[in-house]
Amino acid sequence: MKNLLYKEFKLATHPTTYLFLSFGLMLLIPNYPGYVGFFYICLSIFFVFLTGRENRDIFFTVSLPIKKTDAVKARCMMIAIIELVQILIAIPFAFIGNSINPAGNLAGIETNVAFFGFVFMMFSIYNIVFIPLFYKTTYKIGIPFLYGGIAFGLFYVLVEMLVWIPSSIQTFLDTTNPAIMLQQIPILIIGIIIWFAVWIITYKKAASNFEKVDI
Amino acid sequence: MEILSVENLCKNYEKFALKNVSFSLDQGFIMGFIGRNGAGKTTTLKSMMRLVHPNSGTVTILGKNFAEDEFYCKQKIGFVLGGVDYYPKKKLKTITNVTKRFFPEWDDEKYQSLLNRFDLDSEKRIDELSAGMRVKYSLALALSHNAELLILDEPTSGLDPVSRDDLLCLFQDLIEDGEHSILFSTHITSDLEKCADFITYIKNGEIIACTDKDTFIETYRLVQGPVEELNPNLSSKLIGVRKHKFGFEALIKTIDLPMVAGIEVSAANLEAIMVHIERE
Numbered sequence: 001m002k003n004l005l006y007k008e009f010k011l012a013t014h015p016t017t018y019l020f021l022s023f024g025l026m027l028l029i030p031n032y033p034g035y036v037g038f039f040y041i042c043l044s045i046f047f048v049f050l051t052g053r054e055n056r057d058i059f060f061t062v063s064l065p066i067k068k069t070d071a072v073k074a075r076c077m078m079i080a081i082i083e084l085v086q087i088l089i090a091i092p093f094a095f096i097g098n099s100i101n102p103a104g105n106l107a108g109i110e111t112n113v114a115f116f117g118f119v120f121m122m123f124s125i126y127n128i129v130f131i132p133l134f135y136k137t138t139y140k141i142g143i144p145f146l147y148g149g150i151a152f153g154l155f156y157v158l159v160e161m162l163v164w165i166p167s168s169i170q171t172f173l174d175t176t177n178p179a180i181m182l183q184q185i186p187i188l189i190i191g192i193i194i195w196f197a198v199w200i201i202t203y204k205k206a207a208s209n210f211e212k213v214d215i
Numbered sequence: 216m217e218i219l220s221v222e223n224l225c226k227n228y229e230k231f232a233l234k235n236v237s238f239s240l241d242q243g244f245i246m247g248f249i250g251r252n253g254a255g256k257t258t259t260l261k262s263m264m265r266l267v268h269p270n271s272g273t274v275t276i277l278g279k280n281f282a283e284d285e286f287y288c289k290q291k292i293g294f295v296l297g298g299v300d301y302y303p304k305k306k307l308k309t310i311t312n313v314t315k316r317f318f319p320e321w322d323d324e325k326y327q328s329l330l331n332r333f334d335l336d337s338e339k340r341i342d343e344l345s346a347g348m349r350v351k352y353s354l355a356l357a358l359s360h361n362a363e364l365l366i367l368d369e370p371t372s373g374l375d376p377v378s379r380d381d382l383l384c385l386f387q388d389l390i391e392d393g394e395h396s397i398l399f400s401t402h403i404t405s406d407l408e409k410c411a412d413f414i415t416y417i418k419n420g421e422i423i424a425c426t427d428k429d430t431f432i433e434t435y436r437l438v439q440g441p442v443e444e445l446n447p448n449l450s451s452k453l454i455g456v457r458k459h460k461f462g463f464e465a466l467i468k469t470i471d472l473p474m475v476a477g478i479e480v481s482a483a484n485l486e487a488i489m490v491h492i493e494r495e
Contacts, residue, residue, distance in 0.1 A: 003316040010313050011302055060301035062266060064317045065289035214267035 004066060004074035012057055012075070014047040017082055024090030027097040033108040034094075035156050038119050041086045042126045042152060045079055046145045049134055058138050059215060069207040072135060076203040079131070083123045083195075087116060098176045109163045110176045113184040117191030118159045124198035126152045132205040138213050217278075218242045218364050218396045224272030226262050231420060233258055236272070238415045238425040242363070243393040245386055247411035247428075248400040249485070251493050255420040256400040257296070260368050264294055276364060290318060293357020296368045299349045303342035307335065307352060318360035326359035347378035354385070358395075365389070367399040371406050379403075383410040404485035414485075418492065428485075435488050439464040440478035449475055455491030466491035 026037035052058065061071045094111035109115050130148030134141060163174040172180060217239055224236040233255050240246045250256050262269040265281065274281040276288040302310060315321040330337060333351040335344075344352060350370045357365055371379045387410050389395045401407065407414060407428065414431045416424040424431055438453070441462045450456065452474060453465035466488060472480065 003313075006316060007313045010309065011305065055303070056301040059266075059296070063264075063289075063294055064314070065286045066317065067285070212268070215261070 001070060001074060001077070004061075004070055005077060007061070008074050008078040011055075011060075012048055012052050013078065013082075014044055014051050016047055017041070017044040020044045021082070021086050021089055024086060024093045027090055027093040027111050028100065029097075030101045030103075031105055031107040033160070034105065034111045034115060035108070035119065035122065035160075037090065038086065038122065039149075039152060039156075041082060042123075042130075042148065045082065045126075045130070046141065046148075048075075048078075049141050053139060053141060062215060068210055072207040072210050073203055076127075076131065076199065076206065079127065080199055083127075087119060090119075091116070104174075104176065108160050110174055112173075112176050113181045114173050114187040117184070117187035117189070118155075120188075120191030120195040121159075122152055122155050124195045124202075125155050128198050128202045128205070131202050132209050135206040135209040135213065138210070138215070216242045218276065219398065220273075220275040221259075221263060222273045222275075224259065224262055224274070225270045226258060226267060227270050231255070231258075233262060233269070233420045236262075236417070236420075236422050238422060240364075240396055240398055240413065242396050243390055244412040245390055245397045245399070245410055246413040246415055247407035248398060248415050248417065249402065249404065249407060249489065250400075250417035251402055251489070254417045256402075256417060257368050258420075259417065260294075260296075260366055260398075260400060263366070264289075264292070290320065290360065291363050293354065293360075293362035293365045293367075295350065295353040295357070295366070295370065299341055299344075299353045299356075301341075304340055306338060306340055307344075308337040310341065311337065311356065314356055315359070320361040322359055322361065326355060329355040329358055345378070346373045347375075347382060350374075350382060351385070354389075358389070363395055365395065365397045365399075367397065369401055370399055371401060371403055379406065380409070386410050402489075404489055407485055416489075416492075423492070432483060432485065432488065434469055435466050435483045435491075436469055436472060437464065437481045437483045437487055437491075438467050438475065438478050439481075444478055449478075455494030457491075457494065 020040040020043065023037040023040045026032060027034055058071070062068055094115070097111055104110055109118070126148045129151045130144045133144035133147060163170050172183070175181070218241065220239040222237050224233055226233040231253075236255070236259050238246075248256055248259070258267065261267045262272070263274045263281070265285065276291055279287055281288045299310070311326065315323075315326075333348070333355055335348060335352055335355060341349065341352075350367070354365065371382055374382065383406055386397050386399070390397060411428050414424065414426060414428050415422060416431070424434075426434075435454075439462060442458055445456070445463055452467055452471040454467065456463055456465040466483060467475065
């Protein structure tokens with residue numbers, strides 16, 4: 001697996017991935033929907049698959065002495081690493097953004113603990129739609145990305161609606177009050193658990209789809 | 216010793232099927248896998264490597280079942296579809312650095328000597344290599360991980376005659392040690408005339424011949440004569456008859472020769488055999 005991961009980062013990772021990792025910086029933009037920066041990493045995942053197809057990555061990979069399922073596992077692990085790194089990079093910018101924009105974010109949820117919980121959930125939704133659908137054919141990429149993007153977008157609208165409509169939920173979610181942010185920790189933990197569980201399901205479903213594909 | 220054995224390989228598609236493909240190859244020989252475009256050569260090779268899922272059949276490499284010992288078998292095989300055409304914008308050294316990690320028997324010294332022998336520059340990108348050099352690079356990779364069986368799908372397609380000859384000579388050099396064997400598919404019959412020891416012929420997904428090259432060529436004769444000679448008895452023995460204004464020409468099995476008289480008989484070559492068989 002170590003060798004396959006090396007291959008993923010050495011050959012398959014698209015250069016924009018590293019650029020988009022820095023888009024945690026977007027959390028410094030005043031009154032800007034914070035989830036947008038995270039969608040760029042979904043876009044870079046799409047680029048990895050797109051350039052992989054053009055570079056005949058799948059043929060190269062399965063010609064190596066490996067199991068087909070391990071090729072999928074390595075790709076899923078690479079995606080998980082990218083997503084985690086982007087979140088880790090974004091966290092300090094969330095703090096900085098909140099301190100330099102004390103008026104708060106008028107364009108959406110505040111970048112707080114719940115926000116990151118929702119980001120984990122958004123990644124889960126994108127992963128489970130996009131990745132297994134790609135491995136059904138290994139050449140159709142546009143449709144899986146479209147569906148993945150729509151799923152991501154729908155969840156985005158849903159969680160933003162929670163802070164648009166005045167309610168106790170809005171009060172609870174749309175704040176950077178440290179005391180309330182502590183109470184938001186369960187949302188973050190649930191987000192992480194969902195992300196991890198969905199990652200396993202995504203890998204298993206994608207690997208099973210890939211097993212059936214003739215290359 | 217048998218290095219490769221394929222038994223009853225079947226793969227069904229909606230409009231095409233591999234039907235009980237069976238053949239074998241001993242160590243130290245070159246086998247040409249011949250058939251026209253669409254006959255099933257690449258499907259057979261991909262099914263052997265389990266890149267496509269055969270419906271049934273067994274592939275054995277050095278006595279080990281490929282399906283059960285895929286890891287071992289892939290170590291022993293260098294499989295090349297055409298030339299290296301993956302990651303064309305990456306340098307050879309980058310591809311090599313990734314590839315070698317997967318092969319415990321990788322020999323760096325051997326790799327360097329092969330690069331020198333093939334005149335390959337590891338600083339070049341894949342897309343800077345000519346078609347012939349790409350095949351050579353894939354051979355360098357395969358031989359450096361100690362592959363004993365080289366399975367090459369149309370390695371000479373698109374090469375100029377000089378590069379093709381160069382590659383065919385290289386194939387012969389490679390098997391001289393008695394350990395390496397080559398199975399290569401082609402529809403270029405002159406390649407086989409030059410270097411194949413054995414011929415496996417596939418037509419419409421079925422193996423119609425698997426034998427040594429000389430026996431295969433000796434199995435057939437070319438015949439020609441005036442159209443008036445084409446009586447039902449003779450016609451039933453002829454293969455791929457072509458009529459023209461001067462008469463007819465066709466292929467006939469050597470064993471059927473005593474049954475025909477009064478027509479001109481000449482030795483057949485692989486191209487003539489293939490053309491007439493495919494005309495049937």
